[in-house]
Amino acid sequence: MAIDTSAPARGTAPGPAAPARLTGRARLILFVLCAAQFMVALDFSVLNVALPELGRDLGLSRSGLQWAVTAFALPSGGFLLLFGRIGDLFGRKRLFLTGLAVFGAASLLATLAWDPASFLAGRALQGLGAAMIVPTGMSLLTTTFPEGPQRDRALGISGTLLSLGFTVGMVLGGVMTDVLGWRSTMGLLTLFTLVVLPLAPRLLPESRTPDRPRLDVPGAVTVTGGLLALIYALSTAAERGFGGADVLVTLVVGLALLAVFVRVESRHPAPLVSLPMLRRRTVAFGNLGGLVTFSMMSTIVFVLTLYLQEVLGLSAFATGLVFGVQGVLSVFAGTVVPKVVGRFGARRTLVVSLLAQGLLTAGLLGVGRGGGALLAAVAVSLASMAHLGAIISYGLTATSGVPDGEQGLATGLVTTTQQVGITIGIPLLGVLATTGGDLFGGVRTVVAVDAAVVLAAGVLVGLGLRSRGGARAE
Structure with missing residues (x-):
């Protein structure tokens, strides 16, 4: 049986709910x-x-x-x-x-x-x-x-x-x-x-928008150039720090191009990114939650890899097994989170997931110089379950209520948030662990900052989504 890909027009009564079982x-x-x-x-x-x-x-x-x-x-x-x-x-x-x-x-x-x-x-x-x-x-x-x-x-x-x-x-x-x-x-x-x-x-x-507006070339050039410059600057900073001239120049150029992109989008008749869409609370705060959960968890994985191998002396294979526990629990979480979302809504699930990820990340402050692999495995695995809750619920929040013709824009924002989050976390915080003389002290600093950022994001997203922003987000 073919899947019904149609969606009710906005402002009309929805048809009967689609069954949960998939053909x-x-x-x-x-x-x-x-x-x-x-x-x-x-x-x-x-x-x-x-x-x-x-x-x-x-x-x-x-x-x-x-x-x-x-x-x-x-x-x-x-x-x-x-x-x-x-x-x-x-x-x-x-x-x-x-x-x-x-x-x-x-x-x-x-x-x-x-x-x-x-x-x-x-x-x-x-x-x-x-x-x-x-x-x-x-x-x-x-x-x-x-x-x-x-x-x-x-x-x-x-x-x-x-x-x-x-x-x-x-x-x-x-x-x-x-x-x-x-x-x-x-x-x-x-x-x-x-x-x-x-x-x-x-x-x-096949799926496309019903109309064929012309491509926003100025927007495409400025946002692509801006993201390329920003990712280059942050990736290079992870290796050499933020003091290099090339890092500073590309960082400024990237931010300037993104600022120009926002101005271009406000005037273009068929913008690459719809600014009214960004004014949707579900889109804006959903993507904020996604940016934080991806960037902070990728940072934790990076610094824990350093801690396990260079502080505790574990092999690369043993380190992989520690993260293997994380993967098993993530699979379990993947079966549970959709049910939680169905019961409590994507917005509440996102906020609770961010707060839980922050608290469980803070638990990593209990690891020591002479041992802590078990605590690290337990804490990062539980934090990853909360992280998966945030991944699923932020995607649902940021795409809910968006018409099919704009789903590419909405999911483009979601996936850009994902990719940029994975890219910027390690340069922004990982450098704190690698530039000092004391690796263990640097890891603890990163863990503390990481946990604080995720907790603050959870509070901010919760406050931002209190107003009505879309039915499924409520």
């Missing part, structure tokens, strides 16, 4: 979309443990290894909004399939890389493919599954796999690098593409 075809569509999102999440972490061996094999210096991450982050974060809008106008399915093909070819290039330039080119193309896959995949999900129990369940599964992909990548990265070498981590992504790409054309419905 067989709907399950296959969800599998394709979630597998693609999982693949991109896996790419964020599967290479991390392999970086030292990769550097030795290809001749990349320690500072050059940072570009293995940055080369992916720049296009994946910088082009999200642009590709989200292109998908709206010219076909989300078409761009999703293009992104899969680019990602697969880029993964093969990175697998077969013969020097640093070819490897970094592959990573950059992977990021470009991810920038097509993520917003169009989310748009296809939210337009395919009607708002209500079906969408709650679909986003719950998607959010679980997103969190699990990052964790599985850390565990798999260590195992595969030890057994098969670093190239196997990139080869795995190629195989994922070969599984997903043949299924997608027949299963996925």
